[in-house]
Amino acid sequence: MPTTPLSPAELRLTIDPAALGFSDTSELEDEPLPWIGQARAEAAARFGLAMDQPNYNLFVLGEVGSGRSSLLKQAMVEEAAKRRVPPDLCYLHNFDAPERPAALRLPAGEGRLLRQRLAQAVKTLQSGIPKRLEGQDYKAESEHIEQAWKDQVARHYAELTAFAEARSFSLHREAGRMVFTLTGKKGQALTEDEVLALPKARRAEVEQAELELRAEITRYIDKTQPLERAMNDALAALRRQVVKPLVERELQAIRDGMKKQIKDATKLNAWLDAIEQDVFDNLELFSGGEDDEDRQAELAAVLARYRVNLVVDNGGLAGAPVIVEENPLFRALFGSIEYQSENDVLVTDFTRIRAGSVLQAHGGFLMLHLRDVLADPLVWEKLRRFLRSGRLQIEEPGVSFSPIAAVSLVPEAVDVEVKLVLIGSREQYYELQEAAPEIARHFRVKVDFADSFVAGPATRRASAIFVAHACRQCGLPHFSAAAVARLLEESHREADDQARESAIFARTEALVMESAAIRRARGPGLVEAEDVEAALTAHAARHDYPEQRLREAIVDGDVLIDVAGARTGQVNGLTQIDLGDARFGLPVRLTARTYAGEDGLLNIEREVELSGPIHDKGVFILQNYLAALFAHLAPLTLNASIAFEQQYHGVEGDSASCAELFALLSALSGLPLRQGIAVTGALNQHGEVLPVGGINEKIEGWFRVCEAAGLDGSQGVLIPARNRRHLMLAPRVVDAVAAGRFHVYAVSHATEGLALVTGMAAGEPNSVGHYPHGSVLGQAQETLLAYRRAVQHQEHARAPRRPFRAGERPQRR
Numbered sequence: 001m002p003t004t005p006l007s008p009a010e011l012r013l014t015i016d017p018a019a020l021g022f023s024d025t026s027e028l029e030d031e032p033l034p035w036i037g038q039a040r041a042e043a044a045a046r047f048g049l050a051m052d053q054p055n056y057n058l059f060v061l062g063e064v065g066s067g068r069s070s071l072l073k074q075a076m077v078e079e080a081a082k083r084r085v086p087p088d089l090c091y092l093h094n095f096d097a098p099e100r101p102a103a104l105r106l107p108a109g110e111g112r113l114l115r116q117r118l119a120q121a122v123k124t125l126q127s128g129i130p131k132r133l134e135g136q137d138y139k140a141e142s143e144h145i146e147q148a149w150k151d152q153v154a155r156h157y158a159e160l161t162a163f164a165e166a167r168s169f170s171l172h173r174e175a176g177r178m179v180f181t182l183t184g185k186k187g188q189a190l191t192e193d194e195v196l197a198l199p200k201a202r203r204a205e206v207e208q209a210e211l212e213l214r215a216e217i218t219r220y221i222d223k224t225q226p227l228e229r230a231m232n233d234a235l236a237a238l239r240r241q242v243v244k245p246l247v248e249r250e251l252q253a254i255r256d257g258m259k260k261q262i263k264d265a266t267k268l269n270a271w272l273d274a275i276e277q278d279v280f281d282n283l284e285l286f287s288g289g290e291d292d293e294d295r296q297a298e299l300a301a302v303l304a305r306y307r308v309n310l311v312v313d314n315g316g317l318a319g320a321p322v323i324v325e326e327n328p329l330f331r332a333l334f335g336s337i338e339y340q341s342e343n344d345v346l347v348t349d350f351t352r353i354r355a356g357s358v359l360q361a362h363g364g365f366l367m368l369h370l371r372d373v374l375a376d377p378l379v380w381e382k383l384r385r386f387l388r389s390g391r392l393q394i395e396e397p398g399v400s401f402s403p404i405a406a407v408s409l410v411p412e413a414v415d416v417e418v419k420l421v422l423i424g425s426r427e428q429y430y431e432l433q434e435a436a437p438e439i440a441r442h443f444r445v446k447v448d449f450a451d452s453f454v455a456g457p458a459t460r461r462a463s464a465i466f467v468a469h470a471c472r473q474c475g476l477p478h479f480s481a482a483a484v485a486r487l488l489e490e491s492h493r494e495a496d497d498q499a500r501e502s503a504i505f506a507r508t509e510a511l512v513m514e515s516a517a518i519r520r521a522r523g524p525g526l527v528e529a530e531d532v533e534a535a536l537t538a539h540a541a542r543h544d545y546p547e548q549r550l551r552e553a554i555v556d557g558d559v560l561i562d563v564a565g566a567r568t569g570q571v572n573g574l575t576q577i578d579l580g581d582a583r584f585g586l587p588v589r590l591t592a593r594t595y596a597g598e599d600g601l602l603n604i605e606r607e608v609e610l611s612g613p614i615h616d617k618g619v620f621i622l623q624n625y626l627a628a629l630f631a632h633l634a635p636l637t638l639n640a641s642i643a644f645e646q647q648y649h650g651v652e653g654d655s656a657s658c659a660e661l662f663a664l665l666s667a668l669s670g671l672p673l674r675q676g677i678a679v680t681g682a683l684n685q686h687g688e689v690l691p692v693g694g695i696n697e698k699i700e701g702w703f704r705v706c707e708a709a710g711l712d713g714s715q716g717v718l719i720p721a722r723n724r725r726h727l728m729l730a731p732r733v734v735d736a737v738a739a740g741r742f743h744v745y746a747v748s749h750a751t752e753g754l755a756l757v758t759g760m761a762a763g764e765p766n767s768v769g770h771y772p773h774g775s776v777l778g779q780a781q782e783t784l785l786a787y788r789r790a791v792q793h794q795e796h797a798r799a800p801r802r803p804f805r806a807g808e809r810p811q812r813r
Contacts, residue, residue: 037453042104048445062449065506086363281370517664576694585701618654716743
């Protein structure tokens with residue numbers, strides 16, 4: 001049956017602005033923004049966020065611009081508002097092991113209060129302790145203790161002096177040592193010469209007396225040293241007794257100030273007790289002059305131990321935290337320990353511990369992008385360990401490899417309850433499943449964002465609400481219903497489907513902003529459909545230079561393309577070129593040559609390695625379909641070649657297999673093909689024409705080439721019938737079709753298209769598989785039969801001849 005062109009109404013979906021139910025988007029800006037066309041993803045996301053069990057983290061799949069990040073953040077904020085505020089996290093000095101700071105969880109806001117109260121208590125102690133130690137009561141009692149000690153020491157010293165004098169020695173203290181000297185009868189000290197002049201017996205008596213005196217001095221020291229220790233202990237006890245009420249009052253005020261019951265109350269009380277003991281042990285540092293720099297430095301070091309390092313402060317939150325980490329470096333994600341250099345040594349303390357996003361998100365949600373996390377192997381390995389244990393150990397990577405020595409800390413590891421939301425593409429998700437299967441156990445909720453969705457009144461209104469919100473957030477003029485209808489039509493064009501809209505709303509948002517800019521340049525008012533059309537035209541003009549140059553090469557004759565007439569073994573195929581920021585279609589000439597032989601079909605692109613596997617597959621399917629058409633002639637005695645003319649950068653895809661079949665059958669039958677009809681479509685082994693991608697770009701690319709050469713009403717395209725719902729052609733193309741200057745034909749089977757491009761029926765096989773004379777396949781069949789006879793003749797000519805024997809009759813072949 002003849003192939004009829006598609007009507008203009010079939011080439012494009014047109015949305016009636018009146019059917020949208022509003023006059024402009026200002027009527028919609030107060031309506032909540034729904035998850036447009038993402039019902040499956042929304043259900044999965046809300047389930048995962050509400051699931052209060054470990055390992056129910058979310059892995060979000062989808063294309064960039066689909067709203068996967070913004071919508072998940074919105075859902076995270078909504079769910080976080082329903083949860084309680086998580087506790088603060090502090091790190092404290094560990095008096096038993098200073099290199100292992102202790103972690104302390106406090107109710108939200110209590111960490112800040114503890115830090116303030118403790119700082120105030122330290123100031124009070126720093127000023128109050130010296131006052132108490134300078135009071136009259138303390139001075140009188142300390143003088144009494146010291147005097148009692150002096151009296152006891154003086155009594156023992158008098159006894160020692162008397163012991164020395166009884167043996168003719170004088171005794172005195174010199175630079176903290178006991179010095180004794182032998183004296184004469186008149187009490188004067190003897191010189192060394194005088195001692196040597198004494199009789200031998202006297203010298204022996206002096207030596208014996210000296211030994212006894214030395215022993216007595218030792219006994220004196222043994223008696224007085226405990227007295228000194230007792231005095232110091234008494235003074236220390238006195239200082240503690242005087243200061244204790246002040247210290248206990250300040251620390252008890254801190255305990256009483258903790259209004260809420262906390263899980264770590266025992267740990268906090270033990271730490272405050274340790275502070276009290278440390279203050280008592282260092283009371284002597286609190287008294288003295290301010291000019292004593294060494295004492296002041298020691299006191300500052302002691303007081304620094306009483307600080308509170310509040311690494312996570314949740315006092316200002318109204319619910320659970322929601323953190324989006326855009327720069328997941330190791331320190332930013334897992335925390336760090338800062339160091340400073342002192343005398344060529346890296347030193348640090350508990351006050352230099354810093355929390356990362358994981359600790360800050362405790363009790364809430366943390367969003368990460370998989371590509372960013374995988375960029376640093378250290379980050380990825382640390383994240384895997386955290387997922388496995390649920391505990392976080394703050395560490396500073398690389399300190400052990402520092403060229404100078406470092407004083408390191410090992411902060412106490414803490415349990416962290418955080419729900420991770422990992423954003424990635426589908427390719428990344430399945431690659432990760434294969435490379436690290438255990439990750440699936442920790443990310444049990446898969447949130448899969450669709451690339452497109454079935455359109456309907458509800459989705460169109462939701463899309464209009466999206467436009468209204470974009471206008472309000474960006475301060476743009478609102479859109480009329482006609483402008484929104486044009487945006488929706490472009491969304492269908494992005495999805496290449498009259499029944500589906502694109503879910504990549506980042507493109508729609510960009511188009512909204514560009515259309516609004518054009519409207520403002522014209523003056524105040526609503527954005528209209530012509531503004532959207534102008535924005536689309538301007539965007540195309542910014543990106544279509546590569547297409548323009550290639551089209552000019554065709555117009556100038558550098559690339560050989562015929563848009564009129566008929567040629568044998570030659571057809572115009574359609575290709576799509578995707579540069580990332582622009583897609584466009586261009587024609588390409590396909591040629592075929594056939595002759596007698598037994599080599600079969602030769603794909604020149606494949607032979608020179610300029611074709612991809614999908615294209616090669618399409619050629620093999622074409623070869624099998626051709627063999628099936630002429631199965632009654634099998635094996636085919638055919639040599640054939642197919643080539644893409646002037647293609648030097650490779651060919652991929654199977655959308656040219658229908659055009660390749662037409663070129664091959666034209667070469668076989670000798671029937672010319674209409675050069676004004678460009679052909680696209682893939683084939684299966686039964687000759688059915690399968691849909692192809694980029695159909696709109698391909699048609700419009702061919703249209704622009706024909707338009708540049710001059711439309712004469714004979715040009716058009718032949719496409720698969722299964723691509724009809726994918727048609728969203730530019731209005732200019734639709735107008736040309738309506739005027740009869742261009743045509744779009746849709747076929748379901750290759751034989752339908754063959755009749756169109758040749759002007760002759762393809763032909764139906766009879767009961768034995770033969771095609772009628774005067775059909776395309778019939779003429780191709782005759783050519784193949786001629787090839788067979790030629791091959792058989794060549795074989796006969798090459799066969800060796802033997803002489804006839806007597807009585808034999810020659811046989812005819």
